[in-house]
Amino acid sequence: MKIFLPAVALWGKKAPSHSITTIMITDDQHTIVTGSQEGQLCLWNLSSELKISAKELLFGHTASITCLAKAREFEKQPYVVSASENGEMCVWNVTSGQCIESTTLPYRHTAICYYHCAFRMTGDGWLLCCGEYQDIIIIDAKTLVVLHTFTSSQSPDWISCMCIVHSMRIQEDSLLVVSVTGDLKVWNLSSSINSIQERKDIYEKESKSLDSPNCRTIRFCTYTERLLLVVFSKCWQVYDFCDFSLLLTEVSKSREFFAGGEVLAAHRIIIWTEDGHSYIYQLLNSGLSKSLYPADGRVLKGTMYPHLLCSTSVKENKSYPFVMGYLNERKEPFYKVLFSGEMSGRITLWHIPDVPVSKFDGSPKEIPITTTYILQDNFDKYHTISPSIIDGFCAFEDGDGSPAVTSSMFIPSFDKLICGCEDGRIFITLALNAAKAGLLEDNAFFRKDSLPYKVLRGHNKSVTSLLYPHSHSSKLDQSWMVSGDQESCVIWWDIFTEEVLHKFFLRAGAVTSLLMSPEIFTLKDHHIVCCVCNDHSVILLHLEEKTCLLKAQKHLSPVTTIKWHPVENFLIVGCADDSIYIWEIETGK
Template sequence: MAGNSLVLPIVLWGQRAPTHCISTLLLMDDASMIITGCHDGQICLWDIAPDLEINPRALLFGHTASITCLSKASASSEKQYIVSASESGEMCLWDVNDGRCIEFTKLACTHTGIQFYQFMVGTQREGRLLCHGHYPEILVVDATSLEVLYSLLSKISPDWISSMTIIKSNRTQEDTVVAVSVTGILKVWIITSEVNRMQDTTPVFEEESKPIYCQNCQSISFCAFTQRSLLVVCSKYWRVFDAGDYSLLCSVPSENEQTWTGGDFVSADKVIVWTEDGQSFIYKLPASCLPASDLFRRDVGKAVENLIPPLLYSVLDRADKQLLICPPVTRFFYGQREFFSNLLIQGDSSGRLCIWSIPDTLEQQDCAKGLQTTTSISLQEAFDKLTPRPAGIIDQLSLIPNIKEPLKVTASVYIPAHGRLVCGREDGSIVIVPATQTAIVQLLQGEHMLRRGWPPHRTLRGHRNKITCLLYPHQVSSRYDQRYLISGGVDFSVIIWDIFSGEMKHIFCVHGGEITQLLVPPENCSARVQHCVCSVASDHSVGLLSLREKKCIMLASRHLFPIQVIKWRPSDDYLVVGCSDGSVYVWQMDTGALDRCVMGITAVEILNACDEALPAAVDSLSHPAVNLKQAMTRRSLAALKNVAHQKLQTLATNLLASEASDK
């Protein structure tokens, strides 16, 4: 590409791998790749070799919240597409071959499960995504455009769906969607070829609704081997039902206060279920659960405690017993290729993936021994295997005698206008280096990698501890002095630096917690606020720090919960603060007064109103009394000046008119 239009992003992680607390995972159909989503919002692609060796290949960035579910989005081997959803309602369509985000949409609801559904329209194959989550329906979404086509609704006891499965019919053109609601009611929808062609958001109501008394349902699975059984896993028990009339065939309670989190069929007579502490158990079902047996359905109608229990066959346990931040995620996948057996894959909060290969002819084993892990690797172990070791952007400048690892970079900002990279470190120092030359030093091997060959750099010292955020305001708006660099640290302070001379211009100590964010107010704020930066601290306070006056002109510190979002309403002179408990505080910037604190739907409406187009100016209101009332209510000096100016103009016009009439 010609000119300066090409921007090439470069990420240098250093020797420490990024955190990857796995929240969901998916195995591609050809078993060549595992996709994991994490609570930080990133997606990791792991390549699998035929011998089940795993290597991380790419990290995909695009979500702003925790990944809740992953699903394939294409049945074609040529197009390896997946779809991901996050807690904030975002949905992304990815090409996992090259990591591109093909499509993005955001809905007002959170998906907790997505299943891919393919059907034929003439000779063409089309794909749909069946989504369920924190809403009382199943949304049917186009797998290519991510557009909601229609909904599967409930006439009887509509509620959130806990889990769902799709039963494909080989004999008819009708497929069945079976789901369990959070209140334990089983719902059945029939999807026909006519329904598949619907694209006008017409709802489809359930064919059957039956209470099966399965509270806290974690998963529901259909037995592809017998085409007759359903496995429903709840937190305190798991049950097998007849898929014909949904009669109870078998029930197993949890022992030793274990909590079941999912399960699936391994074969016609075996199921695997797993717990939230990472253990998995393989059970052999009794004859009363097997359609091929003469004793099938013999126990239907009996009390739960009188049903024949299944036989524990094997236990799969985590080899690494380290304490985890959150429960591991476990999924079972059927072998799709001849040389692949069934795989149980588990991901945990340390970024580790474990794989168990489960043979088709499984013999009963001693529970103390169980099946051993086939493969296990974490992101950090993958980093440690690399040769040469991955380097951080300024590792050579951060080496300390007698300490193995260099100082960590905790904040950074790139300034393209000056070709400078500014890095804040964990010891409170700030290093300014030429960006391009520094990248060359790390990415290209040679003599320049030695400390002596480093490009010129400058170190700023003023903070007592770790730098948490950096801001170059002139890069956001040209109204700021291009000399100023702003830094915040865990020592509660915000410092103004002269980026050219390295001089500390001023230090603000107005917060009672570490600085978490530094923001720039929008262009249409008042003249005084336009020369400020906004600082957010961990003590739930927000400050407006004037770079011109070198003082804090407003400190909002009455928030009871951590601050999640800062928004602006310049036309009303409002600073809007959203907190983690859902509350919204509206502050008047000129006076520093708290205008109101709201919760619920009003809080959501206020935040959404800040994103909308700016309302008309105060002086466009028709009646001057309304102008004055609104200006007083808002405590806005700018609005009061506007009203006074308008009144004076009216008086002047009236005087001129009266003089003209006298003449």
């Protein structure tokens, strides 16, 4: 019988970094989900009084999160989907925190919309995805398999933003998108279901140039089924959905850039900016037409103008960029909520009044912040967690507080936990006992100050990376360890004797990662250590010969991928700008 034990992560008093890149509130309005630059997701509880508390960190991505969306009909299955910069996609159960499905595709998604039509479709629906590729990709919401694509017959291009239109008036579902060059395109979703099953090409039914780039948001007014809000970086516009005629253009102030917007009610919209400000407008008739919404369905020929009702206050010391969203109708007590996430990890909520009004003198009111919260608030609230796993023996050694752990590594075969610190020291202790000490700090058998440990001294700056070569090849000595620091120094250690076998001074940037050449690749029957540095350089070291084999420094952007060609002795380097460099190891060319 197999027994599966849950993994336990221990942090000190300082919360882990969670730089928010995308944010959403689930349909049941009990959970906020945030994706981060570090790759993890965070689930936050949201109370009926709009109070926030962190619930779980979800680990499954290895790159920055680019978008979040619901992945099912939420009342039946509380699932959300996340996508990252390197093409990873995961479906999560936000109630249990489990990853239900995952895949890696050769696409970088920037937006996802869930679509399901119960009386026309079988299965769990589609994920309509757009990003850094042409047009729209349709993915099965259950299996994450690519089903088909929506293709442009005119000016195919990347898509900036999209929205799904459910129109009761014409009993038809449509997908509206705006490309990076400002072309508005419409696909018919309802009639596409059979075509997708039959693998037929599906082209847009309408296309119109909006003559403005950098579209940030497109939203359909469900209250009137006539108006379409389109937000660009430097202006926002309102169109008539019937014929896409322009009704209103509002240009931003000189240094203000719009980031998104939503429709609040039939005549009311909210627009927010990149620096976290938002403005609520009432759309009024200019007097050039008799009615904003003709009962006979005729085209709106008149124009409108916006009247500013109120704006939201923002917290000082903001961290950019902001990502914002809006929850249109909350279940009882029927709150309307504007929310934002910051690079610092802070979440802010504003309760938007049902009928926002101006002051008596006609000037706009300011809506105060309702709630603001950061992950560190959870750590400050509960004091049961030990400050650091190395706190006991570090304080015993020098009497000072323990330095921050900047890199760590676990060696299962010897039960060794190795922690590199910001002051250059490397601590080695027993991993299982250290974990017990963190969980049972009041137990006399597992006190931190009684843990056996070693200290390796050799680095003058923060230890940024660690490597245990034997875990990559059983032929290599079990006593070897390699460490790199912020000052571009790499040290080859014997961890049993605590001896420095050799120091390599790379004269490059801080060492961000240390990699071992694969077992099928050897040079003169010896394995090679690959050092990736933050100045975009890659350096190969021969440990036994204590030499530098290759110093590759021509990369123009950060290194993201390293591959080895065992036959030709090539090192293949992939960079963040999608460039690829092939280096000949023996000649350095």
